[in-house]
Amino acid sequence: GDSVTQMEGPVTLSEEACLTINCTYTATGYPSLFWYVQYPGEGLQLLLKATKADDKGSNKGFEATYRKETTSFHLEKGSVQVSDSAVYFCALSPNYGGSQGNLIFGKGTKLSVKP
Amino acid sequence: DGGITQSPKYLFRKEGQNVTLSCEQNLNHDAMYWYRQDPGQGLRLIYYSQIVNDFQKGDIAEGYSVSREKKESFPLTVTSAQKNPTAFYLCASSSDRTSSKFFGPGTRLTVL
Numbered sequence: 152g153d154s155v156t157q158m159e160g161p162v163t164l165s166e167e168a169c170l171t172i173n174c175t176y177t178a179t180g181y182p183s184l185f186w187y188v189q190y191p192g193e194g195l196q197l198l199l200k201a202t203k204a205d206d207k208g209s210n211k212g213f214e215a216t217y218r219k220e221t222t223s224f225h226l227e228k229g230s231v232q233v234s235d236s237a238v239y240f241c242a243l244s245p246n247y248g249g250s251q252g253n254l255i256f257g258k259g260t261k262l263s264v265k266p
Numbered sequence: 267d268g269g270i271t272q273s274p275k276y277l278f279r280k281e282g283q284n285v286t287l288s289c290e291q292n293l294n295h296d297a298m299y300w301y302r303q304d305p306g307q308g309l310r311l312i313y314y315s316q317i318v319n320d321f322q323k324g325d326i327a328e329g330y331s332v333s334r335e336k337k338e339s340f341p342l343t344v345t346s347a348q349k350n351p352t353a354f355y356l357c358a359s360s361s362d363r364t365s366s367k368f369f370g371p372g373t374r375l376t377v378l
Contacts, residue, residue, distance in 0.1 A: 155308070185366075194272075194356050194369035195309075240308060244364070252297075252363030253324070256308030 153178040153250070157241045157257035164231055164264050172226040172260045174215075174241035182243040184208075184217055184224040185254070189238045198226075198239070231264045238262070268293045270370035272357050277375045279344075279351070287342045287373045289357035297363050298340035302326060303354040303372075312355075315340055316363055344375065352377045 158173040176182065183202045187195040199208030204219035213228045224241060241257040270291045279285045291298065297316050301309040311324030315334040329348025334340055340359075344351045354374050358367040 183364075187369075192372075194270075194371045195358075196369070197366055200366065242308075246364070252360075252365075253311060253314065254299075254309070254367060256310075258306060258308045 153182065153243060153245055153255050155241050155243055155255055155257035157239075157260055159258070160238075160261040162260060162262045164262070166233055166264055166266055167230045168264075170226070170228040170231045170235075170262065172239055172241075172262070174224045174226065174257060176222050176224065176241075176243050178222075178243055178245060180245070180247050181219070182245050184215070185242040185244065186213070186215055186224070186226050187240040187242060187256075189240065189259070191237070195240065231262070233264045233266055236262055236264045270357060270359055270368060272355075272370040272373050274373060275371065277373055279375065279377050281377055282346045284343055284345050285351075285375065287344070287355055287357075287375070289340045289342065289370060290338055291340075291357075291359045291368075291370075292338060293359055293361075293368065294337070295359035295361050295368075296337070297360045297365075298334065299358040299360075299367065300324075300330070300332065300340070300342045301356045301358065303356060309356060312342065351375055 185200045186198040188198045199210045201208040201217035207216045238259045273288045299314045300312040313332045315321035331343045357370040
């Protein structure tokens with residue numbers, strides 16, 4: 152079945168460092184891809200999304216590009232801030248069949264940014 | 267302000283008791299969802315509803331029940347049949363099944 156694999160954390164960075172969180176997926180067809188962020192004790196917020204190959208999602212300095220050839224959707228940010236400390240989830244949504252529209256999540260990557 | 271509310275934020279239950287978690291949205295969304303989150307795990311889908319008076323089982327529906335009598339409300343009951351109910355429960359909604367999901371703040375359930 153469809154699945155998402157993302158790099159295990161925790162990831163600890165110094166402020167202004169570069170961030171990459173790897174995410175790869177297995178799916179039939181062309182799913183939509185998402186990154187969600189969860190701050191401590193809160194629900195999930197949609198960070199960015201891409202719905203077709205080569206699309207780039209971006210928001211708040213974060214970017215991710217839908218790479219069909221490598222089945223990847225890596226999250227990147229050029230300069231992280233302490234306020235970016237959170238858990239980041241990669242997810243896919245099938246665009247076919249009975250599971251269409253449902254979200255399938257990776258296990259999450261905890262990011263801690265130190266001043 | 268439009269959004270999703272979940273109550274209570276923290277809930278404690280004794281073994282053998284049923285408990286109902288509330289989820290309300292004022293976004294006029296047709297679709298609503300319940301997810302379970304365990305430490306170090308992604309979210310897993312419990313139930314979803316695409317329209318009033320209709321709902322479908324997700325990946326881990328055993329030991330849970332839902333109702334969708336109103337568009338705004340999608341309560342989740344955790345029954346005594348759920349073997350490991352201690353978890354963080356998240357409700358979400360979307361305008362339709364394929365649109366982006368918006369999440370509530372969650373309810374942390376602890377079984378004593």
